[in-house]
Structures are given as structure tokens and as C-alpha cells.
Amino acid sequence: MNLISGIKLYIEKMCSESGPGMKIILLDKDTTSIISMAFSQSDMLQREVYLFERIDSGRSNERLKYLKCIVFIRPTKQNIQLLANELRNPKYSAYFIYFSNIIPRTDIKYLAECDESESVREVKELYADYLCVNPNLFSLNISNCMTRLNWLPDALTRSVQGITSVLLSLKLNPVIRYRAGSQASQLLAKLVYDQTTKESTLFDFRSNADGTAPPLLLILDRRDDPVTPLLHQWTYQAMVHELLTIRNNRVDLSERANVPKDFRELVLSGDQDDFYGKNMYANYGEIGSTIKQLMEEFQRKAHDQKKVESIADMKNFIETYPQFKKMSGTVQKHLCVIGELSTLTNKRNLFEVSELEQEIACKAEHSAQLQRIKKLIADERISIDDAIKLVALYALRYERHANCDTSGLLQIIKTRGGRTQIVPSLIEYAGTHVRQGDLFNMVRITDAVKLTRNLIKGLKGVENVFTQHTPLLKETLEDVFKGRELDPIYPAINSELVPFRRPPQEVVVFIVGGVTYEEALSVHQLNNAGYKVILGGTTIHNSESFINEVLMATDGVQFKHTKSMVRYCSSDNL
Template sequence: MNVTLAVKQYISKMIENSGPGMKVLLMDKETENVENLIQELRRPKYSVYFIYFSNVISKSEIKALAEADEQEVVAEVQEFYGDFIAVNPHLFSLNLSGVARGRSWEPTLLPRTTQGLTSVLLALKKCPMIRYQLSSDMAKRLGESVKQIITKEYELFDFRKTEVPPLLLILDRSDDAITPLLNQWTYQAMVHELLGLNNNRIDLSRVPGISKDLKEVVLSAENDEFYANNLYLNFGEIGTNIKNLMEDFQKKKPKEQQKLESISDMKAFVDNYPQFKKMSGTVSKHVTVVGELSRLVSERHLMEVSELEQELACQNDHSSASQNVRRLLQNPRVSEMDAVRLVMLYALRYERHSSSILPGLMEELNRKGVSEKHCRMVTSMVEYGGKRVRGSDLVNPQDAVAITKQFFKGLKGVENVYTQHAPLLQETLDQLIKGRLKDSHFPYLGPSSLRDRPQDIIVFVIGGATYEEALAIYNLNRTVPGVRIVLGGTTIHNTKSFLEEVTLTAAAGQAERLQRAGGHPNRR
């Protein structure tokens, strides 16, 4: 199962079918798009049209298009199922944020999510059985909505039967609010966490001294071999690999040999060799990206922050955690965002501990000058992903003290901590593959159930997936024979976007509760 390949094949087929030099239109089937197309066909600008919709289009809309095509310029209308963003071969996103109102769906986004998810199933040619997280009403509703489409469009889903049916597993982000709060140390995840990766683009315009041609760069494994090879490697290894690439080039210039001992040496080397920059724009791009990541790690004290995050996420020593969180909150080099995330992790981890120091930590945030908006987010986070909401334990007792810290010093100036936190999703899938995932926690939709180990699994996370979870899926696909897993989410989160999602969810939920009670939310 490969979502990137599925979309590429659709695009190739579109271009082949229409012939050389033809204009091809691929569009979502929003009502506004169909209306615009109807107007276009009434007064066509071209002699022939090949129209491809990225999802199922209704018979009434087809009829409206046919009636508008009085000049018979439409050569072809087809459905090509690409109503989603293929991020990696095993990862997709719907680019939707703010999908929830408290514990319920934002009304317009349930049908949109259903369309996107069924488009993925059609692109992969899968008609799955469905399991959902029992503790989430949103997961059940999405499962029912997808099932309705499969039943309604049964001819489209009439794929060749396999010995073991595929499985769609629908989860809710609120069951694991810890994973999106952690700093990351593998390349793709780290880039998204610290710089933001949106549709494979990074905005570097705020980087000190950035050159004009590097203010926005594209990171795509499809056309960037270095990125494809280093996507899941840790930060220290990335630095070493860039260093090796540049040293290979230097061997061709024996008279002008220079040592590459640090990120700053590499940047100076690229600036001093315009021909190298021209020949290897890819390397130039990655030197810039890694250089900025390195600067942020140092500036924000992220080595120490990340170490404490791992302690909070994986260990069970309240006394040590309390002291260390307090100590880092008092460190002026720790940013507002990192201070808030540490308090959130503490609040989620020790929510009901008899010796909780959460009120004291909130006072520390105030003393640090953290904004009221960010302070309020701590409460919102506990409401979103606290024990009252979760269907699972975030920390597995047997793994409580199993974390190990490994330090990679691949090159001077880049020191990477590789952490042992495993997202809850990894444990869930491990149980699923071994046939131990409890029906009482993850029931099937409908009377049937799987007797054999699933082979094709599509996992969808309402409220957003993460690149750390994508790495877990990548490793499972690599190490478990006979199992193919694809992960998707309403979006792909970093900490910043996750906090925005939680804030939107809390605000919408509060507004809805007040509306039911006949009150009005506070206007700020």
C-alpha cells in the first residue's frame, strides 16, 4: 500500500489519456467548483475538455454538467480518487484543523473527513472492515459515515476479495496527547517541529542572513535523494552524512582543502564555492536547514528540555520530575513554548498525583512572563487529553524506567539525543497485529470480526497524526513480515499546530455548552 504511488499513477493516467498539449483539470467536487465548471461549459474557452474529479461525484451533478455541455466539448469525465495529501508512501493528511467541538464533530468537517478517507480507500482499492476507539464518539460517527458511503457506492468498492479483509482502524488524538507535545530528533519530524513543514515546503525567511534563493525550500522525498535517504535518521547522523557529501566534493579540489568541523564551517564552504552551490543545490539546502535546526537546538536549550520531556513521558519518578520541571522553568533560556509544554506534560502525567505541584508550576509560568493565553492552554490540554477522556494508559508500567539516553556526536556543533519514547499508536498496532487488541476497547462496526491477523491496515487519527507516529509505522512495515500499514490524520501536527487544535476544540466546546445553557461565551 503506497498513497504516493496511487496519486502519481492517477496523474500519469490523466496526462496520458488527454494526449500531448491538452489542458487537464483535476478538481475537488465542491458545489462551488461544479457551478464554476457549469458556467465554463456554457461558454467554453477550449475546444475539448478532459475533466477529472478527485472523489465520487453525484449523478445529479453529472446530469447538470451534461446539460451545460451544449457544444459537446467534454471528451471525458472521470473520478480519480486523490482527495487527500500524500505526504510519504505510508502517510497521508486531509489538511483539516479544528475538527472538533468539544467531544463532537464540527458539523461541516465530518462529511469532508468522510470524503477524504473514502478517497484513500478507493485509491488503495480497499474495502475494509472497520474498528474504532470506543472511548471516542467522534471515531464511531466517522466509522458509521464511511460505512454508509461504502454501502451506497458498493459497485466502486467491489474489489477483488483477499483471504484476509483489509482493516480500517479509527483513533482519536485525545487518547494520546503526549506524543504531539514532544520535541523530535529524526530529520523529517524535527524539521516539522522546529521549522514547520507545510505541503513539503519550509519557510526559512526568518533565518538570520538567509540568501534570497533559500527563503523557501521544498523537502520532497520524491525528487530529493538526500532527503529520501535521511528522512528517518537522527540529527547527528544527518550532520555526518552532509559532512561526508561535502568532503567527497572537496576531494576533487585537493589544492583548496579545508576542514569541515562544524555547521558554520560547512556554511562558509558553500558560500565560498558558487560552483558547488550550483552543482549541489540540494546539499546547500540541507546545510542551511540543518544549520538552522542546530541554532535553534542551542538557542532554546533543547537538549536539556527534550531529556526532561522524555523523563515526564516515560518514567514514574514524581519527585525527580517535579524538581527538574521547576529548575527548567527558572532557566531564562527555556522559551515560553517549551516551558508551557513541560507543564502540560507534567499535568497529563501526574494529573491525579497526591503530591501534585501543578499550582506551583502555574505560578512559575506567571513569574516567567508566560502569556495568559498560553497558561490557559494547560487547563485546555488536561480537558482535551486527561484521564477522564482517555481510553488507554499513556505510560506502560513495565516500560516506566526503561528509557535510555544515547548521545550521538556525528560532528562538532550537532549533538543529537535519541529518545526512547514510543507513541501509544505503536502499542495499539502491536496488540492488533498479535490479535490481542480488545474488542471491548476497539469494537468492530457491524457483526463481523477478523479471525486472522490483518495484513492491510489503514489507521486514521481524528485530530491529527504526527511524524513520530509515521516513523513507528515505517519501522513496523520494515520489520513485521506480511503486514502493510498506512497512517493518516485530519492533519499532521507539530506542537504549535496541536496547541492550536486543542484551543479551537476547547473554545468551540465551551461555546456550544454555553449556547445550550442559554449563556454567552466571554469575549476577549
Template sequence: MVLVSAVRDYINRMLQDISGMKVLILDSHTVSIVSVAYSQSELLQKEVFLVELVDSISMSKEPMSHLKAVYFLRPTSENIQQMRRQLSSPRFGEYHLFFSNLLKDTQIHILADSDEHEIVQQLQEFYADFVALDAYHFSLNIPSNHLYMLPVVVDPPSLQRFCDRVVDGLAAVFLALKRRPMIRYQRTSDIAKRIAQETAKLMYQQESGLFDFRRMEVAPLLLVIDRRDDPVTPLLNQWTYQAMVHELIGIQDNKVDLRNVGKVPKDQQEVVLSSEQDAFFKANMYENFGDIGMNIKQMVDEFQQVTKSNQNIQTIEDMAKFVDNYPEYRKMHGNVSKHVALITEMSKIVEERKLMLVSETEQELACNGGQGAAFEAVTNLLNDESVSDIDRLRLVMLYALRYEKESPVQLMQLFNKLASRSAKYKPGLVQFLLKQAGVDKRTGDLYGNRDLLNIARNMARGLKGVENVYTQHQPLLSQTMESIIKGRVRDVDYPFVGNHFQQGRPQDVVIFIVGGTTYEEARSVALLNATNPGIRFILGGSAVLNSRRFLKDLEEAQRIARSTANVQKLST
């Protein structure tokens, strides 16, 4: 489990050599990093009896000299100042400081000068500055994710902070993997180019000694691409388990908030969906909706069999056996009720929003031609009272991305229809999407109609039919990975940074999507890794998207772009 193992190894090293009762102190970023890789019970086994945020520690004055403080923080200037204040009036018996990325010399001097009471036992860099959601999928959880859509002139300091955070995260990933990559980027994206160049500068110039790992026959590859090259994937409804939960309910750091879902027991109001901690989820996270229902029923039947056998307690030996197995029984009970609650809620949403009807048209728009039939299908759904505002908006966006050049008149009719039918419709949002991610802005062959091989593949798929009409879409990332495997990534589309070039197929490839990944793409990566043992892909992004998050980022970028344009008008 590549990424998860790397983070777990760092956390183990932080905690295992410090004996006695400990308090683990985190910041708003590292709390996510630790929570996805380590469970509460595992922390307790390491004698961590308290987990606190660094901000709340600053506000409290209560002495706790019996506890040893283990800090794990990002090396930000705010955190360094927090540490300076906390070391000046210490509350704990010992201080062990770990930072998730590279410390500047000035920061080390500030910490050393602040340790007047000589209570800091160690200061180390542990490169876990990313959220390892799964073996081959990580996120940087950047809250201001919309910034990648804005030109640099709009807000240079904010954009620089965004780029710095991405560069820090990528540096940590490669330090954790002990690799130094060749770096390529999407030619049509200014932000991808900027991040690629700044990452190369850090790895090959500023910190070249730190990245001087044993050379491989073919260097690993880092490919930096832009979400706007494939705006279709985050707009689609999903029908495989993990992706569907995120689309319909939402997943944050491998946790699902069920407080607003029907009658859920108190201990089930926030549930963990982690392939590391849940064997059923690991086996089913990429399965489609229909199969999940059958598999959950099978799990319920197995649980009922266990329950019946437990009811048959007749002797002291039976009772002792039940008590021994009780933790497993409770875990099984929790797992069954969790998955039943999720599938029940999703079934309800699918029914209420008529998502099977909506999704069929979405998949046709994403995968097949036929502009006339598509226009009629979208118009009918816009007129359907049971279709929600967000689904209407996504349908028009998908139509616009597909047919922006072919049917401007029909497109305008759909814009007008959408505005009249949807109270929440933001004027100009579809046009803003086309400005950001229209055909003239994209590098990849999103609809498979430029490349002869893709045209042939699409025709063959159409003739053979698809196993499931709701999951026929393949993200553009799948094509990109196939091109890397076959050595067909064109230098003109994805140039190398500097004078580097690559001969041969890399064994390790990290693809970073500026603007965010989707669980559909994470599934493609996992399935491809399982069938191609000679090459390992890792997917990362600035956030994890579902359609709501993608649209929210789009709205925020549109709002800032408009206000900037208004200011410029007034100043002239």
C-alpha cells in the same frame, strides 16, 4: 511506494493521453495533492506549460484556445458551480475534467447541461483525494482541525463538514488501494465512532458496488482513533531529522519555507523535503540529530571533491564531460546547501531555546516515573529565563497529563508559576487539555502502567538504559500496531462497526487519527513496515501536527467552547 505510486498513476493517466500543450487547473486542495507527488519538471515533460488555480481562471477572460485544459478538482458544490460558469463561456480548445472523488448524479447532470459548446472531451473520477506525503503516510490537510475536540451540539454543520471530508478521504484511499476494509474505532471517542459508522455506510451500503473488490483471505482493517488518546506525542520536541524540521521550522506538503532563515539564496527560500526526490533525505529522514550532522559533513566533503575535479578542466573533452554532468552537479550543489541550511538553523534554535535541557525533562515526563524529581525539574525550567514561553507551557502540560491524579497541589503551584512567568500563557489551557485528553478520557495505556507486559517492558528499558535519552519516547501508536500484529486488540476498547468481526491477522491496516498525525508516528510506521514483511501499515490523519499546531487547535477549541458557554449563560 504505495500511496505516492497510486497518486502518481492517476496524474499520469490524466496527462499522458492528451497530446499537445496543456494547462493544469487545480483547486486549493488538489494543488497540494499534485505538488507532493509530481515535480514541476515532470509536469513540463507531460507538456503542461501552465498550472493555475480554478478561482483565478474564473477571474480571467483571456482566450487560450491553443491550450487544452485539464481540470483536477474535488467534487465540491463550489467547484461544480465554478465549472458551470467556465463551461458557459469557454476559453480553452478542449476541456478534460477529472474529479478526486465520487461525483453525485446531480453534479454530473449540471456539468452535462453546462456543456452547450460540446467542448468537454472526458469526465472521470480519479480517487486521489488525499495528500500522499510518503509511501505509508497521508494527510487530509483539514484547516479547521480543532473541530474534532468540540461536542456536536456546539456547531453541528461545521462538524458534519469535518466528518464528510474525513469519510471522503478514507473512501478515496481504499478505492486507490482497491480494498474494502473491516472497520473498527476507539470506543471512548464519539467523533471516531461517527466517522467509522459513516465510512462503513458509504462502503457497505451506498456505494457497495464500487467497493466490491476481490475478496482477500483476511479483510484489510481500518482503525479510526482519536488524537486525544495520545496528547503527549505532539507536545514533545523531536530529535530525528524529518520530525525535527517540522517541529522547529515547519513542513507543509513536503516543502520547508526558509524565507525567515538567515542568509539563504533566493532559489533556496522554499526547499522540498521529499523521499521521492531527494536520495540523501530518504536515507536520513529517520536518523537522529547527531548522526545527521555527521552525514551532512560527509556529503559536503564529497561535494568538495567533485568541485575540485571540476576545477581541473584542461581539455575540450574535460569541458564536454563537465557540461554533460552539469545538471547533476547543480542538483548536488542545491542538495548540499539545502541540508546545510536546515541543520544550521535547527542547531541555532536548539541552542537559543536550550532544547537539550528542556527535552531531557520532557522525555523523563513521557517515559519514566518519579513525580518529586519531575516537579523539581519543571519548576527549575519555569524559573529559567532562557526557556521560551511555548516550552514552559508544554512542560506543564506534560507534567499535568502524567500526574493529574497524583499531585493536584503541586499541579496548581505549576499553573500559578506558569501564569506569572509566561506573558502568552492562555488561562485555563492546561485544564482544558486535561478535560479533553486526561486519564478519564483515554482508552490506551499511554504510560504503560495498566498492563503487566508494559510495566515489565518499561522496567527492562530502564535497566538497560536507552541509546539516546532524547529519543526514548515511543508513541502510543507503536503499542497499538504491536497489538494488531499479535491479534490482541480488545473488542471492548476498539469495537467493529456493525456485526463484523475479523479472524486472523490482516495484511493491510490503515490507521486514521482524527485530529492529526505526527512525523514521529510516521517514523514508527515506516520502521515497523520494514521489519514486518507480512503486514503493511498505512497512517493517515486530518492534519500533520507539530507542537505549535496542536496548541493552536487546542486554543481555538477552548475559545469556541468558552464563547458557547457564555451564550448559553446569557440565554438562561
């Protein structure tokens, strides 16, 4: 169960099926990102793919009849139309067409009718329809999936397709469970189920022929755990995303001062960059010392190389040159990133902020925490965004507390000119009313208990005050693997597949509303412990993108649960 090899195998298949010869690959916007997550350009060159072209933009009319064309697109209406035009007037000698998902037969027929010069050699579905970020983490790059707390239709379709393709590329025919009471996850579960039954021949993997429990697809809702995306992160990958934002494994540093020209845009891919692969789950402190070690090693080497005296030395130098350059490139790159991180950490007083965040998340000490928050958010050295996040965490934590003083805190934010509407929106999005459920949904109470337990979990056994918090997901997955009764909280949609009380071997988790790198870390830890878990979500959030999503999702909703904050709800005070 490795998502990156899943995609790689598919792309390699495309390249090999088209046989030898020079090739061009015709992509759309999404498939371009999908490929770029798994392969670098030079990888593609090695596979004789020399040109990349976007089907939807910037096309030239140049005919290169000696090229073979690999078409890898998503099966959207627009793409089909563009491809039909291409086939009517082919620019390349042969076309090998691969769709990243299930395509209706009528579309195939339409394309067949357009292929009048017999240039199509293959038409296939290869289910590489998700962005593989880590071997166990995928994203669909849907930055907003909800409007008025309901699915955006496009986002829903894309999510169904994304999950389907993950299942197919890993050859899983799972039991589908969803978070009870969450309409979004229930709807998604139903549509995925419909897809698997409609395409039952595709999903016929005979996985449970030998008596093992079938795999599990668990569809969760971000609204159950709004805390994780708000916290500041200290592991490398998560931290880079929180502070610098990773998009499709790329970090854009062009806006930062003092960044060397070569490092304006950095690729962070554990697959291609050994150092990153080894250290993406390491925390800030560890990575600092690792880099230092690497640098010393490198300096030693570089120093050695300076002593080029004889011709033989020079020859040796040239011979080791590629590795030399590769190594120096990686070290410099990560040094540059770490440098940026450390600047930001100091500038924003992140150690102080993070410590308080963690305490709010993990310990119940209302009055003491309130005082500290008040002090911190009034401090001008603390950035307004961090201040709002602190207030938001407080509001989520003490929403039902007798002396809850969210209004007072919001007043301070308001005087500092911050966007106060974030906090009420967040409560509407994921307040206790969502997490607890109503009369008809008593099960939610048990879950609320669980969340509290999670929040209350003390300092026991935790050495680092900055990483006390463990996401709710970890506990959920532990329950799954312990074989706990799942039906009340996570009912199955296709219960005929459910084995009698046997924990599944493989689990795919999908979180509606986005995942975080902190959760990816938990999944990584579980996988290291021998379980098989894949995590995915509509997108990968940092606090900023999460807050944006919350604002979009709650835009236009009548606020029912935040009457006390009504003064701060409008966005006029920006």
C-alpha cells in the same frame, strides 16, 4: 501500498488519457496541493502540461483554443458551479474532467446540460483526494477538526472523503474499527461505512477471495495520546516540522536571518530529493555526520572540477553538469536546514528540555521531576513555549497524583507571562477522564493501564535519552498484528467482514485530531519489518499546531476537570 505512487498513477492517467498535445490543468486550491505533493512543475512539463490555472481565482478570459484542458477538482458545490460557467463559455478546445471524489449524479447532469459546445471528452472520478506526505503517510490539512469537542461538520465530511479516497486508490475494502468511547472516531467510522455500502460496486475488490484476512481501517482519536505531539523530536523530518514547520512538503525560511535567497522556500520531498528520502528518518546526530560526509564528497568533487585544464576536462565538466548542480543544490539545501536547526537547538537549550520531556513521558519520579521542572521553567534561557510544554506534560502525567502541583508550576508560567490556559485546556481535551471512560465504558480502564505501562516504560534497551518515548500507536499496531482480541477497545462497525482471529495483512490508521511525524516513524519501522501500514490524520501536528487545535477544540467548553486551575483558565492574562 504506496500513497505517493497512488497519486502519481492517477495523475499520470489524467495526462495520458488526454492524448498528445499542449495541455493546461485547471485545479482548485486543494487539488493544487495534492498534485504539488507528488509532482514537481518540471515533471508536469514533461507530461506536456504547460500551464496551471486555478478555477477559483485569478482567471483570465484569454481563449486558447489549441489547448486541451485537464480539469482536476474536488466535487464541491462551488467548484461545480465554476466548472459549469467554464463549460458554457469554453476557453479551451477539449475538456477532460476528473473529480477527486465521489460526485452526485445530479451534478453530472447539470454539467452535461452546460456543455453546449460538446467540448467535454471525459468525466471521471479518480480518487486522489488526500495529501501524500510520505509513501506511508497522508494528511488532509484540516488544522482544526473540532469545536466544543465535537466534529466540525466540514472537517467531518472532508475526513470521510479523504479516507474513502485512500481506500479506493489502494483498492481496499476494509473492516472498519474505531476507538470505543470516542464519539468522534465512532461517527467517522459510521459515515465511512455508510459510504462503502452505498458505493458497494466501487468497493468490490474481492480482496478476501483467497482466504486472507481483509484489510483493516483503524480510526483512532488524538485524545488518547496527547503526549506524542508535545514532545520535542530528533529525527530529521519530525525535527524540521517541530522547529521550522513543514507545510505541504515545503519549509518557509523567509523569516530567518542569513538564509540565502535561493533557499527562502525549500521543497522537502523524499520522492524528488534522494538525500531527504534516505535521511528523513535519521536522527539529528546521524544526519549531521551524513551531511558532513556528503560535503566532503562534494568538496572533493568540486575540487576536482577546479582542475579543469584541458578542453577534454572542460567537456567532461559540462557533460556532468546537471548531476553536479543537482548534487550541489541538495547539499546546500540540507546544510542550510541543518544550520537553522542547530541554531535553534542551541538557542532554546533543547537538549536539556528534551531530556526532561522524555523522562516525564517515560519514568515516574514525581518529586525529582517536579524540582527539575521548577528549575528549568524559571530559567530565562528556556523559551516560554518549551516551559509550557513541560508543565503540560507534567500535568497530564501527574493529573491524579496526590502531590500534584500543577497550580504551582502554572504560577511560575504566569509570572513569566505565558499562556497558562493551555494546560487546563489540554487536560479537558485529553485528561484521564477522556482516556479512562465512565461507568458504561469499563473497557477504558484496561486502556488506561496500557497507557500507564507505556508511560512507565523504563530506559531498558534505549541508548538515546532523547528518543526513549515510543508513541502509543506503535503498541496498538503491534497488538493488531499479533492478532490480539480487538473488539473490546476497537469494536468493528462491519463485523460481518471480521475474520475469526486472523490478523489483517494491511492496515490503514486514521487519527482524528492529527498525526505526528514520530508516529510516521513508528509506522515506517513496522513497514520495514514487513507489515503494511498506512498512517493518516486530519493534519500533521507539531507541538504548536497541536496546542492551537486543543485551544480551538476546547474553546467555549465548560471546564469540569480542572477546577484547581480555574485561575489560569482565562486568556486575559496574555
